[in-house]
Amino acid sequence: MAGIRLEKLTKKFGSHPVVDHLSLKIDDGEFLVIVGPSGCGKTTMLRIIAGLERSDSGRVYIGNRLANHVPPKDRDVAMVFQDYALYANLNVYDNLAFGLRMRKTPKDEVDQKVREAARMIGIEGLLSRRPRHLSGGERQRVALGRAIVRRPVLFLLDEPLSNLDALLRVHMRTELIRLHKELGTTVIYVTHDQVEAMTMGSRIVVMNRGKLQQVGTPGQIYAEPINLFVAGFFGSPPMNFMPGILATENGKPFFRSDDRSVELELKDGAERFELRTPSEGRPVIMGIRPEGIQLGAKAGQSEGSKLKGRAQVEVVEPLGYEAIIYASIGSHSLATRTESAHDLKIGDLVPVSFDQKRLHLFDKKTQESLLQKPK
């Protein structure tokens, strides 16, 4: 087993950097999820770690060994590909055994390891079948089996669940987490799906345009996004954004939206945010997650700031255990989340309040969060 260290990795396709000065440390035994929109460089980064792609500059350490010039077969890593990449001409048993045979493992040891891996992922009954006679979920399992059978130091998983149907995907998520607990091997898991990232990763790396945006636990990423991109990428429905300016009144900071429909006092503004003085008129973007907005009777009950204006209910989406309500205030449409929407009907004008503890402010120009960095 091994930790991984990436130092200033850069890879360009033409003049366009796909991975841009990326540095990252991955602990031994960690389940790290790399997430970002398609084309953000996450798969390229994975391929560089696997040795399938060469970086233009920077270093890759696997364990304590500089791996830049180590060919893929000697890196002792296993990768699960999005399209599974099974050997179509071999049956499941031989697919699993391939890597062991290539490494000249004695025959009875191959047999023992293949059967053990097959048992772990529940494909003992499929060993004599060819890949084309397997369902998508079964192929996925075989691909996983092929990765774990060698007990490599590192698993690289490239969107392994994206070709499965929704139900199977949820099931495989828990399956993968269980496997990781059982094996304890370092996992780097690439996905564009924020839900996968949130539910699976012990740490999440958010990437965009080849650059590392934020690294943190799922909780940190959700609650303290460091910029507008990260804030907008996670959450469903996503965080509400409202452009406006910062102003002061009676020595207290407050936020005013561009269309003046929302004026919000920042009660503990000085403690929560890094507000450089003078911040008067500074263009910012205010962000608040759907669960940070209260509508109707609940508005203003908690530590919220009740707004002067009222919001008009536009769409109610009951989801059973909760409801998503879209309401408009001024020119803004806000998504809110509530446990019950019995009292709200489309067209209602209702009071609205924002939870102060869940407010975010981003600099309009740099798009960086103005939240105080944890000391």
Next chain:
Amino acid sequence: MTTASSFSPRLRTALRYAVAFLLSLVILIPFYFVFTGAFKTNRELISPEPTFWPHELVFENFTKLFTVSQYPTYLMNSIIVSSLSMVINVLLVTLASYSIYRCRYRGRQGIFVAVIGVYVFPAIVLMVPIYQMLGALGLVDNILGLVVVNVTFAAPFSLWLMGPFFDSVPRSVEEAAALDGAGRLSVLFRVILPLVAPGIGTIAVYSFIASWTEYAFANILILSEESKTLPVGLARFITQYFTDWGMLNAGATVTALPVIVLFAFVGRYFVESITGSIK
């Protein structure tokens, strides 16, 4: 009552069958007469009224073919030339197509265009230079010269045929094998070649048949009787003063056999690769 809408698809199917039937008649009738002709007497063959079925079933055309004529020599030469051409073509093209379709290096596209470019010229245009080259190499009147020529003309098309087969093998499979510990050659022989095997079968059949039926070069490059191949040899059955039609039919029948057998085995792949329906 039959409505127009329920009738027309059936009519269309019937028309399709009718057209297909007529076309296959055009192709099959000559074969039929060659095949049945091989079992007719010469008298029956040259009679002004053609017979659909032999009046008298005889095998003497075949016994004459293998005892009196040079046919066994031609047959042996053809087997040697076609088999060698096939083996060399398959070896060359398999490796070349891996390089062209799977490896990345400077000039790759240029090489591909140059190889395929051979097809710009009708083979006959190259007859004189090829004759001179083979002459310099001492390969005129030598069946090895025919092997060289056959491979030269079969390889570009074979290379082009292999394209879709290689495209159907995802790169990730190669990469998975590389991570599994396989070196370049192991990846090629254990992973890729088994997956493109239908393509290899196709080019094997193609190059065998192309060599088996090649006439122009075999006619010009081979001078002596003992080095001639079947197409040229069979043509010599037709002479100025006498043609043994029965023996010619028997020779043509035996000559067509390997082609029919090969197609029976890999014909499906062959058609699929030509029509581009490989997945």
